[in-house]
Amino acid sequence: MATTIKDIAKKVGVNPSTVSRVINGTAAISEETKEKIMAAMKELDYHPNILARSLVNGSTFTIGLVIDAGNSDAYANTFFIQSITAIEKVTQQLGYNLLITNHTERETENAVKNLVLEHKIDGIILPVSSITEDLVNLLNANQFPFVVMGEPDQSYTEGNWVDMDNEGGGRLAVKHLLDSGYRHPVLFVENKGTTFEQKRTLGFLKALEENRIFPSGNSIVENCSGRDAITLKIEKLLTDHPETDSIICTNNIMAYHVLQILRQHRVSVPEEMGVITFDNYPLAEYLDPPLTAVDIDTYLLGEQVASTLFDMIKKKNRKEEATLIETKIIQRKSTEKR
Amino acid sequence: MATTIKDIAKKVGVNPSTVSRVINGTAAISEETKEKIMAAMKELDYHPNILARSLVNGSTFTIGLVIDAGNSDAYANTFFIQSITAIEKVTQQLGYNLLITNHTERETENAVKNLVLEHKIDGIILPVSSITEDLVNLLNANQFPFVVMGEPDQSYTEGNWVDMDNEGGGRLAVKHLLDSGYRHPVLFVENKGTTFEQKRTLGFLKALEENRIFPSGNSIVENCSGRDAITLKIEKLLTDHPETDSIICTNNIMAYHVLQILRQHRVSVPEEMGVITFDNYPLAEYLDPPLTAVDIDTYLLGEQVASTLFDMIKKKNRKEEATLIETKIIQRKSTEKR
DNA sequence: AAATATAATGCAAACGTTTGCATTTAATGA
DNA sequence: TCATTAAATGCAAACGTTTGCATTATATTT
Numbered sequence: 114m115a116t117t118i119k120d121i122a123k124k125v126g127v128n129p130s131t132v133s134r135v136i137n138g139t140a141a142i143s144e145e146t147k148e149k150i151m152a153a154m155k156e157l158d159y160h161p162n163i164l165a166r167s168l169v170n171g172s173t174f175t176i177g178l179v180i181d182a183g184n185s186d187a188y189a190n191t192f193f194i195q196s197i198t199a200i201e202k203v204t205q206q207l208g209y210n211l212l213i214t215n216h217t218e219r220e221t222e223n224a225v226k227n228l229v230l231e232h233k234i235d236g237i238i239l240p241v242s243s244i245t246e247d248l249v250n251l252l253n254a255n256q257f258p259f260v261v262m263g264e265p266d267q268s269y270t271e272g273n274w275v276d277m278d279n280e281g282g283g284r285l286a287v288k289h290l291l292d293s294g295y296r297h298p299v300l301f302v303e304n305k306g307t308t309f310e311q312k313r314t315l316g317f318l319k320a321l322e323e324n325r326i327f328p329s330g331n332s333i334v335e336n337c338s339g340r341d342a343i344t345l346k347i348e349k350l351l352t353d354h355p356e357t358d359s360i361i362c363t364n365n366i367m368a369y370h371v372l373q374i375l376r377q378h379r380v381s382v383p384e385e386m387g388v389i390t391f392d393n394y395p396l397a398e399y400l401d402p403p404l405t406a407v408d409i410d411t412y413l414l415g416e417q418v419a420s421t422l423f424d425m426i427k428k429k430n431r432k433e434e435a436t437l438i439e440t441k442i443i444q445r446k447s448t449e450k451r
Numbered sequence: 452m453a454t455t456i457k458d459i460a461k462k463v464g465v466n467p468s469t470v471s472r473v474i475n476g477t478a479a480i481s482e483e484t485k486e487k488i489m490a491a492m493k494e495l496d497y498h499p500n501i502l503a504r505s506l507v508n509g510s511t512f513t514i515g516l517v518i519d520a521g522n523s524d525a526y527a528n529t530f531f532i533q534s535i536t537a538i539e540k541v542t543q544q545l546g547y548n549l550l551i552t553n554h555t556e557r558e559t560e561n562a563v564k565n566l567v568l569e570h571k572i573d574g575i576i577l578p579v580s581s582i583t584e585d586l587v588n589l590l591n592a593n594q595f596p597f598v599v600m601g602e603p604d605q606s607y608t609e610g611n612w613v614d615m616d617n618e619g620g621g622r623l624a625v626k627h628l629l630d631s632g633y634r635h636p637v638l639f640v641e642n643k644g645t646t647f648e649q650k651r652t653l654g655f656l657k658a659l660e661e662n663r664i665f666p667s668g669n670s671i672v673e674n675c676s677g678r679d680a681i682t683l684k685i686e687k688l689l690t691d692h693p694e695t696d697s698i699i700c701t702n703n704i705m706a707y708h709v710l711q712i713l714r715q716h717r718v719s720v721p722e723e724m725g726v727i728t729f730d731n732y733p734l735a736e737y738l739d740p741p742l743t744a745v746d747i748d749t750y751l752l753g754e755q756v757a758s759t760l761f762d763m764i765k766k767k768n769r770k771e772e773a774t775l776i777e778t779k780i781i782q783r784k785s786t787e788k789r
Numbered sequence: 790a791a792a793t794a795t796a797a798t799g800c801a802a803a804c805g806t807t808t809g810c811a812t813t814t815a816a817t818g819a
Numbered sequence: 820t821c822a823t824t825a826a827a828t829g830c831a832a833a834c835g836t837t838t839g840c841a842t843t844a845t846a847t848t849t
Contacts, residue, residue, distance in 0.1 A: 115568065115570070160565065162570050163569045164502050164505045164511065167502045168500075168502045168503055168506055173502065175571075180535075180536075180539075194531065194532055197518075197551075198518075201552065201553040205552070205553070210552070210571060211550065212550050213535075213539060213549050213550075214539065214548070214549070215539040215540060215543070217540075224543065227498065228548070230453065230496075231498050231500065232453075232502055366737065369734065369737045370737070373737075373739055394734070396707065396732070399704065399707045399708070401711055
């Protein structure tokens with residue numbers, strides 16, 4: 114059996130409560146006994162039993178994190194693990210532990226409910242993809258601290274979410290292309306109806322307007338998913354709008370295809386056509402040419418999420434404003450028009 | 452306050468212990484009271500307090516997982532998250548939860564010790580990179596269940612580890628090339644001294660021997676890291692050993708470089724040179740040409756790791772043999788000699 | 790020196806379960 | 820009908836902490 118507070122109390126000849134008090138520094142204890150107790154703790158290699166402690170003060174010093182590895186694309190995971198790392202770091206620094214639960218079709222809601230109702234965690238971080246109105250209601254009813262990763266399209270979560278600034282990212286992509294000497298950018302989208310794509314599109318359009326760019330046709334090319342579809346789009350673009358000199362892709366796979374298709378069509382990148390993508394996936398720098406990307410600091414995002422949660426846990430108050438993480442350009446060869 | 456066992460005992464007019472017994476099915480209870488109790492639990496929305504339960508029976512129904520997101524390369528993370536997903540699935544199915552801790556330079560050892568000694572977890576999964584002799588000794592001394600992901604090069608962990616079959620993978624790569632009509636494979640290695648590279652090399656050499664292939668020179672090209680180094684290696688290879696018709700790369704980045712360099716040198720893949728890589732990183736299929744890879748089922752690996760741990764937790768016995776996860780070939784165009 | 794304030798520690802209940810043992814109730818056997 | 824057994828439930832301690840209140844020892848004030 115492991116050493117308990119009683120063991121060391123007995124050894125020193127003192128009451129368990131005294132030991133507890135020196136551990137927590139929660140009352141004045143004479144230097145003398147304090148030292149004796151510390152010595153005994155060392156000698157008997159004492160480690161507090163968190164369970165017992167949690168039971169009495171109702172806090173487990175553990176937070177939950179739901180991850181969505183199943184249905185999101187494999188690429189996002191690379192990012193996500195950086196966020197996890199950051200979340201874990203903050204968590205550990207504050208003396209907490211991190212419990213993870215995978216988001217699965219049916220079970221997430223129950224799993225989360227159990228974690229909450231069985232008192233296993235003090236707070237929870239959820240990806241947008243895993244929240245439901247029921248769940249949010251439950252959490253709110255219990256005044257349970259939670260923060261959402263990604264911007265919810267519903268209104269039932271106010272304030273407590275953190276996301277990358279997709280609109281700003283769209284703006285930034287345009288700005289970078291203009292700064293690099295391109296004049297006629299188009300945006301390739303998949304039209305999946307995802308919030309982030311809509312925001313990126315919005316930023317793109319606003320930036321065009323702000324810079325007084327009025328394209329001859331529609332500057333947004335829709336349904337760019339799959340190699341064949343993209344090939345057709347590009348061919349049409351080259352013939353119908355030969356003035357086009359740069360392409361912004363809303364995701365990486367799209368960008369890889371674009372690069373290959375342009376090479377096949379002997380359109381040189383970055384001279385004749387600049388290409389920039391969202392999300393700085395790991396291999397972007399090894400492509401030919403290396404791809405410029407609009408990136409976010411996923412580590413920072415994780416830090417923000419975690420500290421938002423801990424603010425709520427500590428101060429017991431909701432945040433009023435959401436947090437947006439700024440994007441930045443990772444400049445590589447694919448936009449070096451010069 | 453949440454409902455407790457006492458609340459429902461009071462409501463039904465029965466002793467708390469009776470309620471506990473129907474929850475756990477640990478004694479004969481009359482149908483009548485059982486029903487009443489169940490009804491009351493429903494009505495009052497009862498959820499057991501895990502902390503209290505854990506405190507008495509000394510089990511937390513939580514296992515730990517150390518992840519090594521910091522110093523390993525970003526690419527490995529994509530794999531790792533699949534393993535995590537699998538581990539989490541097994542964990543959840545058995546009614547356990549998963550606690551994660553990031554591996555950091557100095558702190559891992561202490562973090563793990565605390566988790567163990569403070570009774571937060573019932574068992575732990577560790578990547579090879581995070582184990583130290585001290586830690587293993589501690590775990591063994593406490594008879595604490597643990598399993599290692601990856602093969603330790605030291606001897607202090609016997610049996611309780613799971614890894615991919617790197618040697619088998621090396622063999623498999625050669626076999627695949629021969630089956631595809633190639634005759635003179637060479638192996639590109641980085642020489643980082645990692646166990647997995649050594650094993651892959653070993654498998655490669657054994658396969659050559661088994662197939663009675665006796666290359667004119669050394670069939671292993673060392674120090675293939677960085678684009679420039681690889682360029683030189685390839686040029687030398689093309690002049691000194693023009694019979695070479697296929698290259699096996701021990702990692703992905705290397706393979707991307709090889710592909711680009713071969714294109715620059717107008718060596719056609721797969722016709723004049725087959726290329727195969729270890730680890731099926733996400734973008735391999737979008738490369739030009741798509742890259743054949745020796746892959747492992749990382750999900751399966753996770754499952755194996757988790758179930759090995761739970762075997763230990765349940766049966767309290769160490770395993771005697773390590774587990775190797777078989778590799779398989781993901782056939783793509785880069786080795787279609789035809 | 791007595792009275793009072795302060796510092797240091799002890800006592801016991803509480804957190805929500807589980808469980809060995811004791812007790813009650815019902816069923817069975819002679 | 821009484822003794823015996825089995826089934827159902829109650830009692831209370833235990834798990835290892837924390838904490839409000841009570842008590843003792845020490846220091847300060849008058």
